[in-house]
Amino acid sequence: MDKILQIGDAFIEQSTVFSELIQELKQSFSNKDVMVPLRHHHDFPNLEVNSESTLLLMPAWNPGKVAGVKIVTVNPENSRFNLPSIQGTYIYFNALKGTIKAIIEAKSLTVKRTAAASALASSYLSKKDSKSLLMIGTGALSINLIKAHASVRPIKNVFIWGRHMEKAEAIAAELQNEKFHVYPIETIEEKISEVDIISSATLSKTPLVLGELLKSGQHIDLVGAYKPDMREANDEVIKKSSIFIDTYQGGLKESGDIVIPLKNGILKEKDIKADLFELCSNQKPGRQNINEITFFKSVGHSLEDLTAATYYYNKYTNE
Structure with missing residues (x-):
């Protein structure tokens, strides 16, 4: 079994060239190779901070090539703990074999792709x-x-x-x-x-x-x-x-x-x-x-x- 790579915050921060990432997104949005079901959106109570938190599950796949799912929590009151509101991870798969290629830090990935x-x-x-x-x-x-x-x-x-x-x-x-x-x-x-x-x-x-x-x-x-x-x-x-x-x-x-x-x-x-x-x-x-x-x-x-x-x-x- 291939080694599962761990790709963290530091690498994402150092490696991002926005002009490149924007071009990659433009290419993806201009064709229909990737299949994307509606994401799962679940709110749940967070009584200690008197607020709701949210669990998001966001899958996508390019059949026979790659697939992935992002698992994220959004906690609006995380500033109380000096933490970003978004926390999570991204699991990146070989779609042909179903094996995991990498686990990627989702917070950094999310802010970069959103921007x-x-x-x-x-x-x-x-x-x-x-x-x-x-x-x-x-x-x-x-x-x-x-x-x-x-x-x-x-x-x-x-x-x-x-x-x-x-x-x-x-x-x-x-x-x-x-x-x-x-x-x-x-x-x-x-x-x-x-x-x-x-x-x-x-x-x-x-x-x-x-x-x-x-x-x-x-x-x-x-x-x-x-x-x-x-x-x-x-x-x-x-x-x-x-x-x-x-x-x-x-x-x-x-x-x-x-x-x-x-x-x-x-x-x-x-x-x-x-x-x-x-x-x-x-x-x-x-x-x-x-x-x-x-x-x-x-x-x-x-x-x-x-x-x-x-x-x-x-x-x-x-x-």
């Missing part, structure tokens, strides 16, 4: 000359979203907001040697009307991106709010924007940013312009003009995990 998917969408939806970015949220995703967006657009200035200013300041310090400048800000309102791209990755149950403050030509990238009772943008954002999602399979069911407007009649399913499969295969267009406000909602997809797992496995084995 890369947002940047992939941005390459179709944001203005090509986008130079400024507002990052809402200071969790594990924020640094990766900033770097990924900057890999597809000529970002010069990044403004970052979080509920704790010291976290925003720490991220700015960590990114001080990048080609762009990062500025912590005290309120979202002071910059939201000025930037070209707004990216939000929070677990907020009340909207942080308000449509009343938007300007023409902006791109909105929503990555957090992974449950139907959570949302990061209000109804006015929906009314003003052209709506795109990562996949119809999960995007229509899992996040309040889409589910609540659909339920309330603010949004109709037919109003959604395209998903990543349609964008990457050129079945449907992205941004149509410089004044359009584009809105991308990501809930994650197992295709992204399998693509990222293959990317890191090949790098690890020099294939």
Whole structure:
């Protein structure tokens, strides 16, 4: 039996080139080789912290080649323990033999592929000359979203907001040697009307991106709010924007940013312009003009995990 490789945080962090990973995702979304069932989503009580946690099981397979399943828990109150909210592992299989090729640290894999998917969408939806970015949220995703967006657009200035200013300041310090400048800000309102791209990755149950403050030509990238009772943008954002999602399979069911407007009649399913499969295969267009406000909602997809797992496995084995 072949040795099972262990691919950890450090390797993933050191080996990621966002332009490469984005291209791999684009290739995967442009064909239909990978089969992806709807992911298992189970909420369970976490009484000690008076909150619900979530168990996610996310399988995918390319028949006769590779397969994988991500097992993840999401614990919104993990900041109390100085831990990221996302924990888990990815099991990567030889789909022909059913043997395990590698066990990959899922937290790092998830944040990298999520950021890369947002940047992939941005390459179709944001203005090509986008130079400024507002990052809402200071969790594990924020640094990766900033770097990924900057890999597809000529970002010069990044403004970052979080509920704790010291976290925003720490991220700015960590990114001080990048080609762009990062500025912590005290309120979202002071910059939201000025930037070209707004990216939000929070677990907020009340909207942080308000449509009343938007300007023409902006791109909105929503990555957090992974449950139907959570949302990061209000109804006015929906009314003003052209709506795109990562996949119809999960995007229509899992996040309040889409589910609540659909339920309330603010949004109709037919109003959604395209998903990543349609964008990457050129079945449907992205941004149509410089004044359009584009809105991308990501809930994650197992295709992204399998693509990222293959990317890191090949790098690890020099294939």
